[in-house]
Amino acid sequence: MANKESQSVRQLLMSLxxxxxxAGLVWGFVTSRSGDWxxxxxxxxxxxxxxxxxxxxxxxxxxxxxxxLLLGQGFSSLxxxxxxxxxxxxxxxxxxxxxxxxxxxxxxFGVLLADDGFSFLLTWExxxxxxxxxxxxxxxxxxxxxxxxxxxxxxxxxxVFLTAATLFLYTKTGSFAFEVWAxxxxxxxxxxxxxxFLAFFIGLGTKAGFVPFHIWLPxxxxxxxxxxxxxxxxxxxxxxxxxxxxxxxxxxxPGPVWWGWLFxxxxxxxxxxxxxxxxxxxxxxxxLAFSTIENVGILGIALGSAFLARSWxxxxxxxxxxxxxxxxxxxHMLLKSLLFMEAGNIIQATHTRNLERLGGLLKxxxxxxxxxxxxxxxITALPPLGGFWGExxxxxxxxxxxxxxxxxxxxxxxxxxxxxxxxxxxxSIATFVKWFGVSFLGQAxxxxxxxxxxxxxxxxxxPLLICGLAVLSVLWPSATLALLNLPLSxxxxxxxxxxxxxxxxxxxxxxxxxxxxxxxxxIVVLLSKRGLRRVTATWNCGAPLTPSMQYTAGGLxxxxxxxxxxxxxxxxxxxxxFGGTRYSLxxxxxxxxxxEVFEDFLYRPxxxxxxxxxxxxxxxxxxxxxxxxxxxLIxxIVVLxxxx
Amino acid sequence: xxxxxxxxxxxxxxxxxxxLILVVAPLLQGFIKKSKAFWQMRQGPSILQPYRDLRKxxxxxELISEHASWIFLLTPRVAFAATLxxxxxxxxxxxxxxxxxxxxxxxFGASLGLVRLFLTLAGLEGAGTFGGxxxxxxxxxxxxxxxxxxxxxxxxxFITETTSLQGMAASLLNVSPIFIPxxxxxxxxxxxxxAEMGRIPMDNPDTHLELTMIHEGMLLEYTGxxxxxxxxxxxxxxxxxxxxxxxxxxxxxLITGGDGFLxxxxxxGFAGVKVxxxxxxxATAESLFVKRRLFRAPHFLATSTASAILALVSLWIIRxxx
Numbered sequence: 001m002a003n004k005e006s007q008s009v010r011q012l013l014m015s016l017x018x019x020x021x022x023a024g025l026v027w028g029f030v031t032s033r034s035g036d037w038x039x040x041x042x043x044x045x046x047x048x049x050x051x052x053x054x055x056x057x058x059x060x061x062x063x064x065x066x067x068x069l070l071l072g073q074g075f076s077s078l079x080x081x082x083x084x085x086x087x088x089x090x091x092x093x094x095x096x097x098x099x100x101x102x103x104x105x106x107x108x109f110g111v112l113l114a115d116d117g118f119s120f121l122l123t124w125e126x127x128x129x130x131x132x133x134x135x136x137x138x139x140x141x142x143x144x145x146x147x148x149x150x151x152x153x154x155x156x157x158x159x160v161f162l163t164a165a166t167l168f169l170y171t172k173t174g175s176f177a178f179e180v181w182a183x184x185x186x187x188x189x190x191x192x193x194x195x196x197f198l199a200f201f202i203g204l205g206t207k208a209g210f211v212p213f214h215i216w217l218p219x220x221x222x223x224x225x226x227x228x229x230x231x232x233x234x235x236x237x238x239x240x241x242x243x244x245x246x247x248x249x250x251x252x253x254p255g256p257v258w259w260g261w262l263f264x265x266x267x268x269x270x271x272x273x274x275x276x277x278x279x280x281x282x283x284x285x286x287x288l289a290f291s292t293i294e295n296v297g298i299l300g301i302a303l304g305s306a307f308l309a310r311s312w313x314x315x316x317x318x319x320x321x322x323x324x325x326x327x328x329x330x331x332h333m334l335l336k337s338l339l340f341m342e343a344g345n346i347i348q349a350t351h352t353r354n355l356e357r358l359g360g361l362l363k364x365x366x367x368x369x370x371x372x373x374x375x376x377x378x379i380t381a382l383p384p385l386g387g388f389w390g391e392x393x394x395x396x397x398x399x400x401x402x403x404x405x406x407x408x409x410x411x412x413x414x415x416x417x418x419x420x421x422x423x424x425x426x427x428s429i430a431t432f433v434k435w436f437g438v439s440f441l442g443q444a445x446x447x448x449x450x451x452x453x454x455x456x457x458x459x460x461x462x463p464l465l466i467c468g469l470a471v472l473s474v475l476w477p478s479a480t481l482a483l484l485n486l487p488l489s490x491x492x493x494x495x496x497x498x499x500x501x502x503x504x505x506x507x508x509x510x511x512x513x514x515x516x517x518x519x520x521x522x523i524v525v526l527l528s529k530r531g532l533r534r535v536t537a538t539w540n541c542g543a544p545l546t547p548s549m550q551y552t553a554g555g556l557x558x559x560x561x562x563x564x565x566x567x568x569x570x571x572x573x574x575x576x577x578f579g580g581t582r583y584s585l586x587x588x589x590x591x592x593x594x595x596e597v598f599e600d601f602l603y604r605p606x607x608x609x610x611x612x613x614x615x616x617x618x619x620x621x622x623x624x625x626x627x628x629x630x631x632x633l634i635x636x637i638v639v640l641x642x643x644x
Numbered sequence: 645x646x647x648x649x650x651x652x653x654x655x656x657x658x659x660x661x662x663x664l665i666l667v668v669a670p671l672l673q674g675f676i677k678k679s680k681a682f683w684q685m686r687q688g689p690s691i692l693q694p695y696r697d698l699r700k701x702x703x704x705x706e707l708i709s710e711h712a713s714w715i716f717l718l719t720p721r722v723a724f725a726a727t728l729x730x731x732x733x734x735x736x737x738x739x740x741x742x743x744x745x746x747x748x749x750x751x752f753g754a755s756l757g758l759v760r761l762f763l764t765l766a767g768l769e770g771a772g773t774f775g776g777x778x779x780x781x782x783x784x785x786x787x788x789x790x791x792x793x794x795x796x797x798x799x800x801x802f803i804t805e806t807t808s809l810q811g812m813a814a815s816l817l818n819v820s821p822i823f824i825p826x827x828x829x830x831x832x833x834x835x836x837x838x839a840e841m842g843r844i845p846m847d848n849p850d851t852h853l854e855l856t857m858i859h860e861g862m863l864l865e866y867t868g869x870x871x872x873x874x875x876x877x878x879x880x881x882x883x884x885x886x887x888x889x890x891x892x893x894x895x896x897x898l899i900t901g902g903d904g905f906l907x908x909x910x911x912x913g914f915a916g917v918k919v920x921x922x923x924x925x926x927a928t929a930e931s932l933f934v935k936r937r938l939f940r941a942p943h944f945l946a947t948s949t950a951s952a953i954l955a956l957v958s959l960w961i962i963r964x965x966x
Binding site: 001180279282359362363369373377380381383388391392396399400403404406407408409416417420422423425426427429430432433434436437438440441442443449470476509512513516520523524525528531532533534535536537538539540545547550551555556558559562573 | 720750761765793873
């Protein structure tokens with residue numbers, strides 16, 4: 001009886017979430033077609049004057065990210081409708097989930113709409129807190145508790161920096177309003193401006209997952225229930241990137257050239273480290289989380305190119321970089337949510353996140369596999385799907401930026417970013433071939449996988465809907481460009497139509513490529529159809545084939561691990577037991593470890609230093625009355641000298 | 645009406661472009677095999693043998709592993725189609741490409757990447773060790789060829805100030821053939837081509853030993869029409885890379901509309917000779933070297949990447965911009 005009740009509660013709440021998202025999207029489509037407010041912004045619930053706080057504003061930039069958020073909310077809620085059923089069957093209370101789910105979504109709305117430092121900090125902190133509770137939802141597992149703890153600590157370190165920057169700007173300008181900050185920014189000295197920028201960079205970069213502030217992300221994104229992972233990876237990191245545009249691009253102004261370089265270099269580092277760590281992972285969801293770091297890095301490179309072009313007054317390269325940024329934001333949101341959903345389906349079917357135990361799921365979960373295949377095609381930045389076209393525009397932006405520079409070593413460094421992106425592309429092919437191939441193809445590697453069955457209807461529907469949208473965005477690029485126009489009209493002042501005209505034609509290539517590729521494939525399929533087919537065993541030199549003969553997830557990318565052993569800090573330990581003889585091997589123990597390089601070389605020394613400092617400070621307060629009397633004496637003397 | 649006429653002409657020329665590439669690709673394979681036989685002092689199979697092989701395999705029964713799924717059958721078809729997509733951006737004998745425009749040089753590498761993704765997935769389909777071995781190695785080599793290929797092409801794009809392969813071929817006519825950045829970029833692309841074609845020292849296309857094979861490992865489960873398609877697309881890819889290289893080494897032979905039928909024939913013949921000479925060069929190189937260990941492959945490809953970076957630096961130094 002109780003079960004039935006909770007079932008209807010689940011359906012009601014999640015449907016409410018979907019309906020709200022749908023209504024928001026429809027409202028957005030209707031209103032964003034007209035009006036100057038897209039550029040100037042529409043304020044609401046906002047008092048007048050410089051003293052105001054708790055003020056809110058919608059403009060084109062916000063609209064774009066609201067669109068991302070509403071899409072994510074709709075699809076994730078639809079998916080959660082099916083996913084949460086398992087908790088119901090386990091008799092786990094879902095109320096903590098519902099409450100935090102709604103509050104998390106609401107606080108992300110708040111961050112996007114905030115128009116002053118106070119409401120920004122308030123909603124930002126709420127967003128961190130409620131996502132922390134959602135990560136902690138499966139708290140029976142102590143690994144998850146640890147992940148949530150790391151997340152909480154890191155996100156608070158970030159908030160410290162953001163609070164410091166906000167309060168500093170408040171004392172300088174006497175207001176929390178972003179507008180007043182923007183007009184006050186030119187009056188700051190260079191050092192002050194740079195310090196505020198760095199504080200924002202660390203604070204927001206932590207949430208976005210820039211290396212080296214990324215250590216929480218793979219833990220938190222993989223520990224959360226899958227609908228939450230898809231929302232965190234798809235939407236929450238984008239909210240942090242939105243704030244880079246809002247607070248740095250629009251408020252702090254153009255800034256010196258090195259801001260652009262910082263974005264570019266940190267972006268390149270994040271992309272490389274993220275995908276390299278992903279390629280050697282064998283945890284289904286951690287791999288996806290590391291790939292999120294990679295994609296945030298690519299977005300960072302796009303931001304860097306835009307910032308650089310802005311300081312070099314290269315409008316065309318700036319437009320391209322911004323288009324690439326928003327295009328990739330949209331694509332990554334779609335595809336990463338999709339992949340996390342498919343990972344969730346696998347986890348519910350097999351109850352394991354370990355790739356080494358999966359295999360052959362394509363025949364058991366065909367619809368999940370179809371969605372996952374389209375997902376990996378999109379996310380590996382290969383044509384015909386969206387990931388590639390975003391990178392193409394980014395390449396063009398970097399290329400134009402380089403060509404227009406008159407001289408300097410920048411002309412070498414910028415093209416090298418293209419090289420890094422190509423390397424990242426190659427690594428991401430390896431990563432996702434491993435992710436898909438090991439879990440869906442071949443033979444089942446364990447008995448749990450053999451018993452796997454297809455997921456619930458809506459859990460299959462939601463990813464496939466996303467697939468449809470991802471294909472549509474490529475098939476109809478002018479519609480996607482119209483959407484990208486919203487933020488562009490805020491971020492740049494000159495004519496936006498020009499971008500559409502100039503970019504419309506080359507981007508139409510995306511749809512013709514897709515259509516041509518499908519057309520050619522169909523022709524080849526039709527031409528090669530005749531002939532007999534027979535199902536037989538796999539050739540195995542005559543010996544029977546066992547599941548353990550397949551390549552493992554670790555083995556498939558082992559060459560990469562060997563090549564980058566120094567970067568990854570990978571270690572292996574092989575122990576053979578020959579049982580006294582020289583030649584007959586009885587058993588073999590293999591142990592491979594990947595060091596968490598940034599945790600070992602950056603965070604642990606930092607923590608040790610802090611602890612050491614704390615113990616030193618503690619010596620001041622030894623508990624001895626004589627010492628305290630001594631302090632009193634010294635204080636009195638100092639006061640007397642000063643007050644003389 | 646005029647517009648329709650223009651579109652139809654374009655379509656027909658595009659189809660002709662693809663048809664020509666499809667017809668010539670096995671011939672090039674036969675020629676390279678013959679050239680290798682020449683250095684090994686053998687008679688070697690006929691130059692037409694690849695056509696016969698393809699025809700024979702198209703007629704054969706197809707065996708499919710019991711563990712394989714629909715991706716196994718889809719892969720050869722998609723791989724073939726994606727190779728053809730790469731063919732659409734390659735400038736032909738007189739420097740014309742059916743699909744040309746803004747940034748199509750990125751499309752070439754990316755289309756080959758799509759082939760790689762599907763091939764490596766198919767390698768895992770059979771649930772055997774050989775396929776996985778091939779996939780693992782192919783992914784490893786692929787991630788290193790990609791930056792080198794892209795950087796090499798980017799340098800040429802900087803020299804010619806266009807990101808379209810068709811435009812690059814046309815502009816390279818006005819660049820001195822011994823322009824140092826151009827030579828360095830050529831070295832890069834030559835080394836990448838060796839890796840992409842799966843030739844010695846990266847891979848050995850002639851063996852089926854598990855110690856050496858990369859590409860063949862992934863194809864081990866394929867038979868009949870599927871194998872024919874995969875071999876065919878590999879031959880097409882080889883031809884595309886050689887055309888790309890010849891258009892960089894010596895892009896002349898371009899014709900204008902007034903040259904007529906004879907001009908087309910002249911351009912085709914000239915291009916054919918260029919590709920044949922280059923094919924003979926690669927066959928010779930293959931006969932002189934031995935296949936290297938897999939973990940030596942990074943050195944080979946790092947050299948080609950370094951050469952691309954050197955090309956970039958030297959380009960800006962020559963132009964006085966550093």
